Amino acid sequence: MRMIFVLFAAVTVISAGVTAFSRNIVHSAFALLGAFAGVAGIYVLLAADFVAMVQIFVYIGGILVLTIFAVMLTQGLTGVNVSNRAVGRIPALATTLIAGAVMLCAILKTPWYAAGARSIAPTTYGIGNAFLGAYVLPFELASIVLLAALIGAIVISRQESRE
Amino acid sequence: MEAWLNRLMMRGVFGAHPIPVLVYASGIAIACALVLFAIALPFASIVTWVERRVWARIQSRIGPNRVGPNGFLQWLADGLKHICKEDIIPAEADPRLFKLAPYLVVLAFILPWAVMPFSSSLILADLNVGILYMTAVTALTVVGVLMAGWASNNKWSLIGGVRSAAQVVSYEIPAGLSIFPVVLMTGTLSMQGITRAQGWSPDRWFLFASPFCFAAAIILFVASLAENNRTPFDLPEAESELVAGFATEYSSMRYLFFFMAEWGNMFVSAAIIVTLYLGGWRFPHVSPSPIAMNLLEFATFNIKVLIIVFVSMWIRGTLPRVRIDQMMSLCWKYFVPIAFVNLIGTAVWVAIWPAGNPFAAWSMLAVGVLLAAFFVRRVVHFARRSRMELYFHPTI
Numbered sequence: 001m002r003m004i005f006v007l008f009a010a011v012t013v014i015s016a017g018v019t020a021f022s023r024n025i026v027h028s029a030f031a032l033l034g035a036f037a038g039v040a041g042i043y044v045l046l047a048a049d050f051v052a053m054v055q056i057f058v059y060i061g062g063i064l065v066l067t068i069f070a071v072m073l074t075q076g077l078t079g080v081n082v083s084n085r086a087v088g089r090i091p092a093l094a095t096t097l098i099a100g101a102v103m104l105c106a107i108l109k110t111p112w113y114a115a116g117a118r119s120i121a122p123t124t125y126g127i128g129n130a131f132l133g134a135y136v137l138p139f140e141l142a143s144i145v146l147l148a149a150l151i152g153a154i155v156i157s158r159q160e161s162r163e
Numbered sequence: 164m165e166a167w168l169n170r171l172m173m174r175g176v177f178g179a180h181p182i183p184v185l186v187y188a189s190g191i192a193i194a195c196a197l198v199l200f201a202i203a204l205p206f207a208s209i210v211t212w213v214e215r216r217v218w219a220r221i222q223s224r225i226g227p228n229r230v231g232p233n234g235f236l237q238w239l240a241d242g243l244k245h246i247c248k249e250d251i252i253p254a255e256a257d258p259r260l261f262k263l264a265p266y267l268v269v270l271a272f273i274l275p276w277a278v279m280p281f282s283s284s285l286i287l288a289d290l291n292v293g294i295l296y297m298t299a300v301t302a303l304t305v306v307g308v309l310m311a312g313w314a315s316n317n318k319w320s321l322i323g324g325v326r327s328a329a330q331v332v333s334y335e336i337p338a339g340l341s342i343f344p345v346v347l348m349t350g351t352l353s354m355q356g357i358t359r360a361q362g363w364s365p366d367r368w369f370l371f372a373s374p375f376c377f378a379a380a381i382i383l384f385v386a387s388l389a390e391n392n393r394t395p396f397d398l399p400e401a402e403s404e405l406v407a408g409f410a411t412e413y414s415s416m417r418y419l420f421f422f423m424a425e426w427g428n429m430f431v432s433a434a435i436i437v438t439l440y441l442g443g444w445r446f447p448h449v450s451p452s453p454i455a456m457n458l459l460e461f462a463t464f465n466i467k468v469l470i471i472v473f474v475s476m477w478i479r480g481t482l483p484r485v486r487i488d489q490m491m492s493l494c495w496k497y498f499v500p501i502a503f504v505n506l507i508g509t510a511v512w513v514a515i516w517p518a519g520n521p522f523a524a525w526s527m528l529a530v531g532v533l534l535a536a537f538f539v540r541r542v543v544h545f546a547r548r549s550r551m552e553l554y555f556h557p558t559i
Contacts, residue, residue, distance in 0.1 A: 030310060060306065069325065
């Protein structure tokens with residue numbers, strides 16, 4: 001179990017590294033595939049089958065494809081020799097140090113506890129009941145935010161096409 | 164499996180001090196991959212032969228009939244030929260992504276077979292989230308197609324890849340919404356659970372359960388044609404405009420991988436429709452022997468799936484290609500609203516009749532039979548004037 005976790009974690013971290021360090025923005029976008037898939041694998045290890053499937057469905061099937069799509073459309077690129085633009089080493093180093101210090105603090109201060117061995121039991125009923133029972137208000141609020149974002153996107157794209 | 168791997172480890176096949184967990188994990192992964200390949204490949208390959216024969220008849224040709232009985236082994240010959248050919252990678256292409264793309268497409272076509280419900284016992288893993296898994300992993304295809312289109316460094320390929328992404332992402336929405344009515348009625352996402360909730364007789368199929376389900380099934384079928392880049396939605400590989408779309412620069416086995424996945428995905432999406440709406444493997448309990456029952460159920464499932472696959476080939480042989488704006492307006496202006504109405508209508512329907520409405524089922528079945536009868540009458544009318552010996556002789 002531990003080895004398999006390390007395997008998934010390695011896939012996630014290495015892909016994320018490629019996304020961050022690749023000089024080619026399209027390579028960065030495609031490397032997200034490994035990161036998303038690795039996270040889905042970790043969800044499976046945590047016996048969260050529904051969340052793992054939704055991770056693949058939404059992140060790989062939707063968000064990754066739209067990211068790649070957007071990268072291809074905005075760059076106006078047909079060649080493969082496209083590089084990421086960098087702001088310079090010193091600002092990057094400062095940002096990384098601050099973000100890293102904050103994250104390290106959070107990691108060290110959080111009281112971690114290990115989840116016990118969980119059997120693969122259906123989680124869909126529990127999630128459904130929680131969404132439409134105790135957490136119905138946050139669920140509906142999230143839906144309204146998404147709907148607003150959807151309408152906003154349509155309005156913005158229509159304005160652009162009129163000009 | 165574990166004992167066998169233990170013995171290999173004792174003999175030192177994996178080095179002096181192997182890590183057992185890693186060996187087990189990779190062994191099980193390889194075994195699963197082999198089993199999935201062994202199941203998925205013959206189905207996909209036989210579909211290629213069927214498609215070539217059916218097309219040939221539609222176009223008044225004979226089709227491949229030399230290799231094996233009626234050309235049945237043509238797919239083996241094609242595979243061997245493509246393995247032996249030179250694998251050309253263009254000098255200006257991005258070599259790593261160019262090589263990776265076909266494997267992603269094949270991965271997306273192999274993974275759904277893990278939850279394919281062939282019969283009451285013949286299923287690799289009856290996942291609790293089966294249907295969600297199936298729709299989620301087939302979405303990987305579009306990443307592979309985009310990758311192929313971009314890495315080829317060819318304008319035709321890029322346009323093909325981007326068209327494919329736009330098309331698949333759009334049609335995923337009505338297709339996903341057309342799956343939910345069945346989930347609402349059964350209360351489960353498991354493939355076997357959905358199949359068991361239906362009966363063997365057509366009046367207890369979800370296709371005829373309510374008018375909303377009937378509409379949802381038709382939307383799911385058309386959307387699956389679009390998601391598999393099939394005519395009339397084959398814009399990503401439109402031969403007259405884009406040479407071969409995203410596959411233009413590919414050759415040898417990598418080229419074959421794309422088309423194997425395309426034909427295999429026809430089978431997969433037909434299997435989704437059969438499981439959700441056409442009763443899956445359900446067959447009347449005629450024999451006490453479980454082996455005989457499983458064989459009958461396996462045959463039922465495959466015949467239903469092949470009928471859907473045949474209809475999709477028939478459509479490919481008869482319809483012209485739609486324009487891209489027509490395709491998008493069909494999806495966003497018609498299918499998405501209708502799919503939402505289906506979803507809400509089914510929710511209301513389930514709230515009023517939790518156990519289903521037999522009268523509505525029988526009326527819907529009557530409507531379906533009338534439509535089929537009208538269609539068969541037209542086909543017979545045209546068949547009378549055609550050359551019967553060419554079109555309807557199966558073994559020329």
